[in-house]
Amino acid sequence: MENPENTTTAPSNIPVLSLVKSAQQQHGLRHGDYQRYHQYISRKLRRMRKSLHFQQGNRSKVTPKKLTPDIVTNPRFIILAVFEIERSWAYAMQLKAESSTEIRKRFQMCSRLRKAVARAELLCNMEDNLSLLDAQTKLELRAYKQWIRGILFFELQNWVVAKEHLESAQAIYNILLQMVDEDSQAVYKSRIDDLLPQIRYCAHSIGDETAATDLQRMRNQAPDGLTLLSELQLDQLLSQARASQASQVSEVDWLGTMIPVKSEKAKIAILTVEESKSELEKAESLQAKLAIYESVLKSCVEAVTSVRDELRTVVTSEPSVT
Numbered sequence: 001m002e003n004p005e006n007t008t009t010a011p012s013n014i015p016v017l018s019l020v021k022s023a024q025q026q027h028g029l030r031h032g033d034y035q036r037y038h039q040y041i042s043r044k045l046r047r048m049r050k051s052l053h054f055q056q057g058n059r060s061k062v063t064p065k066k067l068t069p070d071i072v073t074n075p076r077f078i079i080l081a082v083f084e085i086e087r088s089w090a091y092a093m094q095l096k097a098e099s100s101t102e103i104r105k106r107f108q109m110c111s112r113l114r115k116a117v118a119r120a121e122l123l124c125n126m127e128d129n130l131s132l133l134d135a136q137t138k139l140e141l142r143a144y145k146q147w148i149r150g151i152l153f154f155e156l157q158n159w160v161v162a163k164e165h166l167e168s169a170q171a172i173y174n175i176l177l178q179m180v181d182e183d184s185q186a187v188y189k190s191r192i193d194d195l196l197p198q199i200r201y202c203a204h205s206i207g208d209e210t211a212a213t214d215l216q217r218m219r220n221q222a223p224d225g226l227t228l229l230s231e232l233q234l235d236q237l238l239s240q241a242r243a244s245q246a247s248q249v250s251e252v253d254w255l256g257t258m259i260p261v262k263s264e265k266a267k268i269a270i271l272t273v274e275e276s277k278s279e280l281e282k283a284e285s286l287q288a289k290l291a292i293y294e295s296v297l298k299s300c301v302e303a304v305t306s307v308r309d310e311l312r313t314v315v316t317s318e319p320s321v322t
Helices: 016-026 034-051 075-098 104-127 135-155 159-179 186-206 211-221 228-248 264-282 286-317
Strands: 251-254 257-260
Touching: 016 034, 016 075, 016 135, 016 186, 034 075, 075 104, 075 135, 104 135, 135 159, 135 186, 159 186, 264 286
Parallel strands: none
Antiparallel strands: 251 257
16 A cells, blocks of 8 residues: 555645744734744644654653655645744744843844754755745745845844845745735735835945935834834834934034033934934825824933933932032
8 A cells, every 4th residue: 555645746835924924923923922922833843743743752852853855745844844943033032132131142042043044044955855845835935044044144233144135035025926816915015014124224234324214214104004013123123223323413403502412312312303304294194294203202202211310320429518
């Protein structure tokens, strides 16, 4: 009797990005909860390995196994490999969120991203020998690999290389966008929209002076269309872009008097106010204008709080006069 696992099957279409996006939205990333998403993937991988009889040892001993073309006889092995990459990425993003208080976690984050990239490279190197994957799936895997590589170099602050990989991923997703019907285009459009802020931030870091303005425009134009995660990421990129520009602000003209500005938050607030003038003129909808005012107000409140804290520190540190 012929073993069903050895039978030749027609190429399968695996909607990689759709599967990943669906898992992210349903298990934590809608609210930016990377820890919950990481835990979900770990459970999912255990279930998949068990059903595929591809377990990594037992409870008392771990025996790592690598996927090879002769093992991959079922499309679910590809899904398994993709979510192994997702697990490394999710844990890296969790560590990134925690690295503001523990510096060493940033090194752990980069290590996890390197592991994710290594897994993606292994998967893509293997795909040419897999007859069970159709052309669309192979393109999705290549785009996914370019994206995860772009994320690694983005976090390593290698802006030129990061931009190249992210733009490569964007180009592949644009090709995929043309290959599918209208009902299936939304997931690719969403990914392309997610890539744009990171690409523009890379351009800003390389020296493109218009990139920070582009980031602000992206934030203002479609506030309702962003998921909470995308909104948080875009706000973070905007904050980083403005922080790098803050060194250009050294003083401000107040009623004809030039006042030196030392607080970083105050510098960012001044930049935000200056940029908002031109953005308000270009804003076409009331919602876009409200988003601009909200951004300005947020920056000003943060600046006032920062200056008050600095003043309080100065006052308490001064020796009392007796």
